[in-house]
Amino acid sequence: MLYTESLSRLIRLFQKMPGVGQKSAQRMALYVLQIPRPEAEQLAQAIGELKDKTRYCSLCMNITEIDPCPICVNPARDPGTICVVEDPKGLLAIEKTKSYKVHYHVLMGNISPLDNIGPDEIRTKELLARVEQGGINEVIVATSPTIEGETTAMYISKLIKPTWVKVTRIACGLPMGGDLEFADEVTISKALSGRLGI
């Protein structure tokens, strides 16, 4: 045994985090060892507090301290448009553009048969229920343009179609500032097929 038991345990727990490998976990645990005790206590406390205070909004499933969340109860937002995102990071990315004052629906994942995640494992039923309540004009599907995100978008489109509510998908194409030379074929053909009049 080269590391102490308490150090190995913390390394193991850090390693479970997404994107954290063995070396990063080791570096992070050694950082915890090295910081003053009050700072380490602050960290431990912040973890507990997050679990105590933050929950998911019962309407849109976004993370919030008050339920329903500030976005859902904001009267300045367009109540007729629901933007569907895969996770709170997606919601944050769209909010950062500050150009779309819409309501959201966080799926908490994408359909991924390889990972045993079907439509029932993500919040598609809750989305349909919201649409069926009426008052919705458009559902914008803003899942990532990955295989899983595209599959989820197709599924949602089929799910919502019978309600006659418009379902749209965010555009795929070249990123702003990107060079045609370095874009992949799929992106370029998406950019071509999605061309708009100017």
Next chain:
Amino acid sequence: MLYTESLSRLIRLFQKMPGVGQKSAQRMALYVLQIPRPEAEQLAQAIGELKDKTRYCSLCMNITEIDPCPICVNPARDPGTICVVEDPKGLLAIEKTKSYKVHYHVLMGNISPLDNIGPDEIRTKELLARVEQGGINEVIVATSPTIEGETTAMYISKLIKPTWVKVTRIACGLPMGGDLEFADEVTISKALSGRLGI
């Protein structure tokens, strides 16, 4: 405010860790939010426990649960050789080779004038004291071959010289399996000047 206060706080604390940027910290905090409560409590507890149980060995400054550490009190190790490393990760890297059963001295950093770290900020005095106590034949300086590590090695060499104890430096050269074509000039000239008879 897009994230809740408790979430932002945990993201901020994670971001202080070495090698953790904003996106990683965000991903880690959302992971904490998503795991079951007992697992989050385990993590918070492990942080506290690490601070309670793990300390630095009073002899070699390695991390340990018992002081002096198991390496320092191991009679099967060569008591005449001290291997100087910059941090516990360096010690671990050498222990993994399983070929050198020596004693260690962990400096807890390298000399780095740019970061305001001089010889007195790392454990050089403690090293000199150990050497002056006698019984040491060789000090192997195994700091990394970076500017800071080399500076530290030079300083230690000058520090130990007056005691007439041999000071050696780990070899620099091409990594095993590496290709001459892709090695940088400094490494190649180090490999040439450090050539050995075969």
